[in-house]
Amino acid sequence: MRVALFATPQRANTVAFSVPVWGIEDGFLVRPGNHRALSSYPSIAECPDARLGIIAGPVQHDSAVASGVTEEQNVIVGQQADAIAAVLSGAIDGYASTALGNRIVASGMGSR
Numbered sequence: 001m002r003v004a005l006f007a008t009p010q011r012a013n014t015v016a017f018s019v020p021v022w023g024i025e026d027g028f029l030v031r032p033g034n035h036r037a038l039s040s041y042p043s044i045a046e047c048p049d050a051r052l053g054i055i056a057g058p059v060q061h062d063s064a065v066a067s068g069v070t071e072e073q074n075v076i077v078g079q080q081a082d083a084i085a086a087v088l089s090g091a092i093d094g095y096a097s098t099a100l101g102n103r104i105v106a107s108g109m110g111s112r
Contacts, residue, residue: 008059026060027099028052029087029106038094041067051075053083053092060096080105 011017030038036047044050045068052069054061056076064074075092077083083095084105095102 024098024100026063026096027102029084029095029097029102030093031087031090036093041069041096044073044094045069047093048073050094051092053077053086053095055079055083055097058097064096084109 026041028038028040030036036043036050038044038047038050041064044052044064048070050073052064052073053075054064054077056078061074061076065071075086077086077092077095080095080097080101083092083097086092087095
């Protein structure tokens with residue numbers, strides 16, 4: 001069986017994962033201009049007042065924390081639409097998800 005499922009320690013207690021056949025990199029959705037030059041978890045960690053939107057549960061939270069992003073910098077959002085609205089309004093400085101997913105979202109937004 002082949003499904004798109006993130007391997008987490010909790011899931012590994014229930015199922016046996018094979019060697020991954022593909023992987024998706026994380027990416028950030030930021031406002032036009034990206035005046036803080038946020039392009040990676042470490043760049044966010046180096047800017048203590050930067051806020052990063054993350055949907056609860058995905059691996060991006062663990063990746064952010066492992067890179068030095070503090071819990072105070074992480075803003076948990078309910079769903080992708082909430083994250084996009086928060087980025088556009090300036091409530092958060094960026095949204096972490098998959099690079100592919102964020103490219104698709106950004107291309108559909110035009111020049112907002």
